[in-house]
Amino acid sequence: MPDVSGAGVARLSRRLEAVLELLSPCQLLADIGTDHGLLPLAAVARGVAAQAIAADLREAPLRRARLNIDNAALQGRVTALQADGLLPLAGLGVDAVVLAGVSGRLIVRLCREATDFLAGVGQLVLQPNQNADTLRAWALAAGFHLREERLVEERGRCFLTCRFVPGAGPDPAYARAGWDARALCQVGPLLLAKRDALTLAYYESQRSRLTRFAQRGDAKVSSELLAWQAACEAQRDEPVSVTDANTS
Secondary structure, rough: OOOOOOOOOOOOHHHHHHHHHHHHOEEEEEEEEOOOOOOHHHHHHHEEEEEEEEEEEEEEHHHHHHHHHHHHHOOOOEEEEEEOHHHHHOOOOOEEEEEEEEEHHHHHHHHHHOHHOOOOOEEEEEEEEOOOOHHHHHHHHEEEEEEEEEEEEOOOOEEEEEEEEEOOOOOHHOOOOOHHHHHHHHHHHHOOOOHHHHHHHHHHHHHHHHHHHHHHOOHHHHHHHHHHHHHHHEEEEEEEEEHHHHHH
């Protein structure tokens, strides 16, 4: 795809840059909850997407998106669309979907409402601001294989971005000895394979958060806490699995 002039496209934040970096080349990208429309504009300007839809439920963000589209002179390739979820996009030929900045539970709800639409989508790039375990569990059950997980830090906060593609049979991302699917959905099977300071810091923050709940007597977090503890140990190259942790 040709790289068009991006002179009028504003610079992306680090978290949105991470989304764009995980997006594979596509014909028609739909960015759901687009807000200012900067992500689809950058995708088209850099040649990642041939065309894009900047979709949002609210009119105020769409006004900002239309202004940014005009400033970038990409009116013929990026379209602002008022839409509630994924269903209004049916029949438009969308082959890539981005959902960023909302909870994993909301993403799952929108995807479950649009099962037929998703059958024609080749990739989902999703950035949940919470409930990532719910999102991974849905994808695992729905036949979307996890291909990439990436963390970035922005203003002292970690943002997780996941890329899913349609797949047949078991997802190889979850084939990790000593770990069950539920625990891997919590900690992220591809994150677990990384060895970097940001992933370790993310795991330790989750472990600390759940430790505080456990210390207050919340017994419901015990199994999840074990998973985060084992993930921290794996990042330090200590061979302790969830199975080992459950029997210790």
